[in-house]
Amino acid sequence: MPPFHKQIPTDTHVVMNSTVIHILRHGQSLHNIEWGYPHRDPPLTELGEAQARAVQLLAAPDLIIISPMTRAIQTALLVFGTAAEETPADASSRPLQIPVPVQVWPDLRETHDHATCNKGLGRAALAARFPGFDFSLCGPEWDDACYPAHSAARAEARAERVRSRLCALARSGLYENIVLVTHRGFVAFLVPGARFGLCESRRYRFATESEAERERFGVNVDSGEAQDFGPTVLVPCEDLGRPAL
Numbered sequence: 001m002p003p004f005h006k007q008i009p010t011d012t013h014v015v016m017n018s019t020v021i022h023i024l025r026h027g028q029s030l031h032n033i034e035w036g037y038p039h040r041d042p043p044l045t046e047l048g049e050a051q052a053r054a055v056q057l058l059a060a061p062d063l064i065i066i067s068p069m070t071r072a073i074q075t076a077l078l079v080f081g082t083a084a085e086e087t088p089a090d091a092s093s094r095p096l097q098i099p100v101p102v103q104v105w106p107d108l109r110e111t112h113d114h115a116t117c118n119k120g121l122g123r124a125a126l127a128a129r130f131p132g133f134d135f136s137l138c139g140p141e142w143d144d145a146c147y148p149a150h151s152a153a154r155a156e157a158r159a160e161r162v163r164s165r166l167c168a169l170a171r172s173g174l175y176e177n178i179v180l181v182t183h184r185g186f187v188a189f190l191v192p193g194a195r196f197g198l199c200e201s202r203r204y205r206f207a208t209e210s211e212a213e214r215e216r217f218g219v220n221v222d223s224g225e226a227q228d229f230g231p232t233v234l235v236p237c238e239d240l241g242r243p244a245l
Contacts, residue, residue, distance in 0.1 A: 019170035022179040025196040027051040029071040031117035051199035052078035061179040067108035150228035159189040163232035192218035204234035
Protein backbone atom coordinates (compact mmCIF):
# COMPACT_ATOMS: atom_id res chain seq x y z
CA MET A 1 0.00 0.00 0.00
CA PRO A 2 1.48 3.42 -0.92
CA PRO A 3 2.66 5.47 2.06
CA PHE A 4 0.03 8.19 1.54
CA HIS A 5 -2.77 5.63 2.05
CA LYS A 6 -1.55 4.60 5.50
CA GLN A 7 -3.46 5.51 8.62
CA ILE A 8 -0.99 7.62 10.60
CA PRO A 9 -0.87 6.98 14.38
CA THR A 10 -1.05 10.07 16.61
CA ASP A 11 1.62 9.02 19.15
CA THR A 12 4.85 10.27 17.57
CA HIS A 13 7.04 8.26 19.97
CA VAL A 14 5.33 5.03 18.88
CA VAL A 15 5.60 6.04 15.22
CA MET A 16 9.29 6.94 15.51
CA ASN A 17 10.23 3.70 17.27
CA SER A 18 8.28 1.58 14.79
CA THR A 19 10.20 2.89 11.77
CA VAL A 20 13.09 0.60 10.84
CA ILE A 21 16.23 2.14 9.36
CA HIS A 22 18.14 -0.38 7.23
CA ILE A 23 21.77 0.65 6.68
CA LEU A 24 23.42 -0.99 3.68
CA ARG A 25 27.06 -0.58 2.74
CA HIS A 26 27.88 -0.59 -0.98
CA GLY A 27 29.43 -3.60 -2.72
CA GLN A 28 33.08 -4.08 -3.56
CA SER A 29 34.42 -1.33 -5.81
CA LEU A 30 37.75 -0.82 -7.53
CA HIS A 31 39.35 1.11 -4.67
CA ASN A 32 38.63 -1.84 -2.33
CA ILE A 33 40.99 -4.05 -4.33
CA GLU A 34 43.55 -1.53 -5.65
CA TRP A 35 45.41 0.22 -2.85
CA GLY A 36 45.87 3.90 -3.62
CA TYR A 37 43.29 3.81 -6.42
CA PRO A 38 44.03 7.08 -8.26
CA HIS A 39 40.65 7.99 -9.78
CA ARG A 40 37.53 9.70 -8.48
CA ASP A 41 34.32 7.87 -7.72
CA PRO A 42 35.25 4.24 -8.50
CA PRO A 43 32.53 1.89 -9.75
CA LEU A 44 31.65 -1.56 -8.47
CA THR A 45 33.74 -4.55 -9.50
CA GLU A 46 32.09 -7.66 -10.96
CA LEU A 47 32.21 -9.17 -7.49
CA GLY A 48 30.63 -6.02 -6.07
CA GLU A 49 27.79 -6.32 -8.57
CA ALA A 50 27.27 -9.96 -7.58
CA GLN A 51 27.30 -8.99 -3.90
CA ALA A 52 24.60 -6.40 -4.53
CA ARG A 53 22.40 -8.83 -6.45
CA ALA A 54 22.64 -11.27 -3.54
CA VAL A 55 21.46 -8.81 -0.88
CA GLN A 56 18.30 -9.82 0.97
CA LEU A 57 16.64 -7.45 3.40
CA LEU A 58 14.11 -8.48 6.03
CA ALA A 59 11.44 -6.09 4.74
CA ALA A 60 10.65 -4.31 1.50
CA PRO A 61 11.51 -0.59 1.72
CA ASP A 62 9.05 2.22 1.15
CA LEU A 63 11.86 4.81 0.87
CA ILE A 64 15.47 4.43 -0.29
CA ILE A 65 18.05 7.14 0.44
CA ILE A 66 21.37 6.94 -1.39
CA SER A 67 24.81 8.51 -1.21
CA PRO A 68 25.62 10.43 -4.41
CA MET A 69 28.65 8.25 -5.14
CA THR A 70 28.70 5.82 -8.06
CA ARG A 71 29.34 2.70 -5.98
CA ALA A 72 26.35 3.44 -3.74
CA ILE A 73 24.01 4.27 -6.63
CA GLN A 74 25.04 1.14 -8.53
CA THR A 75 24.48 -0.94 -5.41
CA ALA A 76 20.99 0.49 -4.94
CA LEU A 77 20.09 -0.15 -8.57
CA LEU A 78 21.24 -3.77 -8.39
CA VAL A 79 19.55 -4.48 -5.05
CA PHE A 80 16.24 -2.74 -5.70
CA GLY A 81 16.04 -2.04 -9.44
CA THR A 82 13.79 -3.63 -12.01
CA ALA A 83 14.16 -3.53 -15.79
CA ALA A 84 12.28 -0.74 -17.51
CA GLU A 85 9.43 -2.16 -19.61
CA GLU A 86 9.93 0.14 -22.57
CA THR A 87 13.49 -1.07 -23.19
CA PRO A 88 14.60 -4.07 -25.29
CA ALA A 89 13.22 -7.53 -24.64
CA ASP A 90 16.56 -8.81 -23.38
CA ALA A 91 16.33 -7.96 -19.68
CA SER A 92 20.12 -7.98 -19.32
CA SER A 93 20.32 -4.94 -21.62
CA ARG A 94 17.54 -2.95 -19.97
CA PRO A 95 18.34 0.00 -17.73
CA LEU A 96 17.28 -0.54 -14.14
CA GLN A 97 14.66 1.55 -12.40
CA ILE A 98 13.82 1.56 -8.70
CA PRO A 99 10.05 1.18 -8.20
CA VAL A 100 9.86 2.92 -4.80
CA PRO A 101 10.66 6.53 -3.87
CA VAL A 102 14.36 7.38 -3.91
CA GLN A 103 16.20 10.36 -2.49
CA VAL A 104 19.87 11.26 -2.93
CA TRP A 105 21.43 12.84 0.16
CA PRO A 106 24.94 14.29 -0.20
CA ASP A 107 25.40 13.94 3.57
CA LEU A 108 25.59 10.16 3.07
CA ARG A 109 28.84 10.50 1.07
CA GLU A 110 32.03 8.84 2.28
CA THR A 111 34.35 10.49 4.79
CA HIS A 112 38.17 10.75 4.55
CA ASP A 113 37.97 12.61 1.24
CA HIS A 114 41.71 13.29 1.25
CA ALA A 115 41.73 10.04 -0.76
CA THR A 116 40.85 10.66 -4.41
CA CYS A 117 38.59 7.59 -4.48
CA ASN A 118 36.34 9.25 -1.90
CA LYS A 119 35.69 12.27 -4.10
CA GLY A 120 32.63 12.11 -6.33
CA LEU A 121 31.20 13.91 -9.33
CA GLY A 122 29.29 17.13 -9.80
CA ARG A 123 25.54 17.31 -10.34
CA ALA A 124 25.55 17.38 -14.15
CA ALA A 125 27.98 14.47 -14.45
CA LEU A 126 25.87 12.39 -12.03
CA ALA A 127 22.68 13.19 -13.93
CA ALA A 128 24.30 12.15 -17.22
CA ARG A 129 25.54 8.89 -15.70
CA PHE A 130 22.33 8.06 -13.82
CA PRO A 131 19.33 9.65 -15.60
CA GLY A 132 16.09 9.44 -13.69
CA PHE A 133 17.57 10.30 -10.30
CA ASP A 134 17.06 13.65 -8.63
CA PHE A 135 20.46 15.16 -7.87
CA SER A 136 19.11 18.62 -7.04
CA LEU A 137 20.52 18.45 -3.50
CA CYS A 138 24.02 17.74 -4.84
CA GLY A 139 26.62 20.41 -5.47
CA PRO A 140 27.27 21.64 -9.02
CA GLU A 141 30.87 20.51 -8.52
CA TRP A 142 32.49 18.11 -6.10
CA ASP A 143 34.88 20.54 -4.46
CA ASP A 144 35.60 22.09 -1.07
CA ALA A 145 33.08 24.85 -1.71
CA CYS A 146 30.23 22.34 -1.96
CA TYR A 147 31.64 19.59 0.25
CA PRO A 148 34.08 20.88 2.89
CA ALA A 149 37.11 18.68 3.53
CA HIS A 150 36.70 15.89 6.05
CA SER A 151 37.24 16.37 9.74
CA ALA A 152 35.87 14.31 12.62
CA ALA A 153 33.81 17.28 13.84
CA ARG A 154 32.29 17.84 10.41
CA ALA A 155 31.51 14.13 9.98
CA GLU A 156 29.82 14.01 13.40
CA ALA A 157 27.72 17.04 12.48
CA ARG A 158 26.84 15.46 9.15
CA ALA A 159 25.78 12.25 10.88
CA GLU A 160 23.57 14.20 13.27
CA ARG A 161 21.93 15.97 10.33
CA VAL A 162 21.18 12.60 8.72
CA ARG A 163 19.73 11.16 11.93
CA SER A 164 17.63 14.30 12.48
CA ARG A 165 16.23 14.15 8.95
CA LEU A 166 15.48 10.45 9.37
CA CYS A 167 13.81 11.21 12.69
CA ALA A 168 11.51 13.71 10.96
CA LEU A 169 10.64 11.12 8.31
CA ALA A 170 9.92 8.54 11.01
CA ARG A 171 7.70 10.97 12.94
CA SER A 172 5.65 11.61 9.80
CA GLY A 173 4.27 8.07 10.05
CA LEU A 174 4.61 7.61 6.29
CA TYR A 175 7.48 5.13 6.29
CA GLU A 176 7.85 1.75 7.96
CA ASN A 177 11.15 0.74 6.35
CA ILE A 178 13.77 3.23 5.18
CA VAL A 179 16.98 2.03 3.53
CA LEU A 180 20.21 4.02 3.52
CA VAL A 181 22.88 3.03 0.98
CA THR A 182 26.15 4.51 2.14
CA HIS A 183 29.79 3.91 3.09
CA ARG A 184 31.77 2.26 5.87
CA GLY A 185 33.62 5.40 6.96
CA PHE A 186 30.45 7.44 7.27
CA VAL A 187 28.55 4.67 9.04
CA ALA A 188 31.21 4.76 11.78
CA PHE A 189 30.01 8.30 12.57
CA LEU A 190 26.33 7.46 12.09
CA VAL A 191 25.90 4.48 14.42
CA PRO A 192 28.01 2.75 17.09
CA GLY A 193 29.10 -0.84 16.58
CA ALA A 194 31.43 -3.03 14.55
CA ARG A 195 32.61 -2.16 11.06
CA PHE A 196 30.29 -3.01 8.18
CA GLY A 197 31.45 -5.54 5.60
CA LEU A 198 30.91 -5.00 1.88
CA CYS A 199 27.18 -5.13 1.08
CA GLU A 200 26.38 -5.85 4.71
CA SER A 201 23.08 -4.53 6.01
CA ARG A 202 21.87 -3.99 9.57
CA ARG A 203 18.57 -2.80 11.02
CA TYR A 204 18.12 0.05 13.49
CA ARG A 205 15.39 2.01 15.23
CA PHE A 206 15.42 5.28 17.09
CA ALA A 207 16.17 4.95 20.78
CA THR A 208 13.59 5.93 23.37
CA GLU A 209 14.48 8.90 25.56
CA SER A 210 15.72 6.64 28.37
CA GLU A 211 17.71 4.48 25.94
CA ALA A 212 19.26 7.55 24.33
CA GLU A 213 20.74 8.65 27.63
CA ARG A 214 22.52 5.30 27.91
CA GLU A 215 23.39 4.65 24.28
CA ARG A 216 24.37 8.01 22.77
CA PHE A 217 27.94 8.02 24.07
CA GLY A 218 30.19 5.42 22.46
CA VAL A 219 33.29 4.90 20.37
CA ASN A 220 33.91 5.48 16.68
CA VAL A 221 34.92 2.02 15.46
CA ASP A 222 37.38 3.41 12.89
CA SER A 223 39.18 6.03 14.96
CA GLY A 224 38.79 4.45 18.40
CA GLU A 225 37.84 7.92 19.69
CA ALA A 226 34.95 8.63 22.03
CA GLN A 227 31.92 9.96 20.17
CA ASP A 228 28.50 11.36 20.95
CA PHE A 229 25.98 9.66 18.64
CA GLY A 230 23.44 12.29 19.58
CA PRO A 231 19.98 12.48 21.09
CA THR A 232 18.76 10.86 17.86
CA VAL A 233 20.95 7.77 18.42
CA LEU A 234 19.96 4.67 16.46
CA VAL A 235 19.99 1.31 18.25
CA PRO A 236 20.01 -2.16 16.66
CA CYS A 237 16.77 -4.01 15.99
CA GLU A 238 16.44 -7.71 16.64
CA ASP A 239 16.34 -9.59 13.33
CA LEU A 240 12.84 -10.95 13.14
CA GLY A 241 10.99 -12.34 10.16
CA ARG A 242 12.01 -13.70 6.79
CA PRO A 243 13.81 -11.89 3.97
CA ALA A 244 11.47 -10.00 1.66
CA LEU A 245 14.01 -9.11 -1.04
